Amino acid sequence: MTITDGLLFIREWFRHPRSVAAIFPSGRALASLMTKDISVRSGSVLELGPGTGVFTQALIKRGVRQQDLTLIEHSSRFAHLLQTRFPNARVLRMDAADLDRDKIFDGVPVGAIICGLAFLTMPQEKVATILKAAFDCLHPDGSFFLFTYGYRCSVPNGTLVQLDLQANRVGRTFQNIPPASVYRIRRR
Numbered sequence: 001m002t003i004t005d006g007l008l009f010i011r012e013w014f015r016h017p018r019s020v021a022a023i024f025p026s027g028r029a030l031a032s033l034m035t036k037d038i039s040v041r042s043g044s045v046l047e048l049g050p051g052t053g054v055f056t057q058a059l060i061k062r063g064v065r066q067q068d069l070t071l072i073e074h075s076s077r078f079a080h081l082l083q084t085r086f087p088n089a090r091v092l093r094m095d096a097a098d099l100d101r102d103k104i105f106d107g108v109p110v111g112a113i114i115c116g117l118a119f120l121t122m123p124q125e126k127v128a129t130i131l132k133a134a135f136d137c138l139h140p141d142g143s144f145f146l147f148t149y150g151y152r153c154s155v156p157n158g159t160l161v162q163l164d165l166q167a168n169r170v171g172r173t174f175q176n177i178p179p180a181s182v183y184r185i186r187r188r
């Protein structure tokens with residue numbers, strides 16, 4: 001993490017504490033765990049809530065091309081930084097809950113979804129709306145990866161059942177502030 005990224009993150013957290021929901025960007029160990037099953041073979045990848053782009057950078061390191069990335073970020077400051085940092089990626093400054101309404105993928109499914117959104121601070125209905133729209137964009141064999149600082153998956157069990165999804169823990173890293181677990185969500 002650069003000092004500039006750290007300061008921008010803290011500033012954004014002061015402005016929008018519930019949606020930014022962390023005072024530091026994720027570390028490299030968590031980025032590595034989040035992206036470990038993604039490669040150039042995954043095709044296009046959708047990232048929700050990229051912040052300063054720690055996971056985006058890890059995806060590119062794993063071979064995903066910038067032009068295969070769609071980054072959906074609500075904060076205009078983060079979105080501007082992302083577009084400067086990843087000029088060939090598609091950066092959309094929008095609420096992930098509008099994914100369905102805006103029909104972003106035009107019927108072509110994405111291979112994987114990386115989610116940096118803070119589901120624990122969102123109303124359950126919004127989490128369900130985002131997940132439903134995300135799975136509508138995702139290839140039938142694709143996976144949705146998310147992280148949480150808690151000990152359970154941050155998507156409530158009722159929402160998983162309602163959407164016919166299942167979550168499995170990929171791993172946990174203590175080399176992050178705070179320590180975090182990564183979950184993979186797939187269709188049942």
Ligand SMILES: C[S@@+](CC[C@H](N)C(=O)[O-])C[C@H]1O[C@@H](n2cnc3c(N)ncnc32)[C@H](O)[C@@H]1O
Pocket residue numbers: 019020021022024025026048049050051052053054055072073074075078094095096097115116117118
């Ligand atoms: C916990 S931070 C994670 C940032 C980054 N992925 C990381 O791990 O360092 C959550 C990010 O999601 C963005 N965000 C929160 N709610 C959002 C929404 N409804 N739609 C799009 N982005 C959102 C925030 O602006 C912030 O960048």
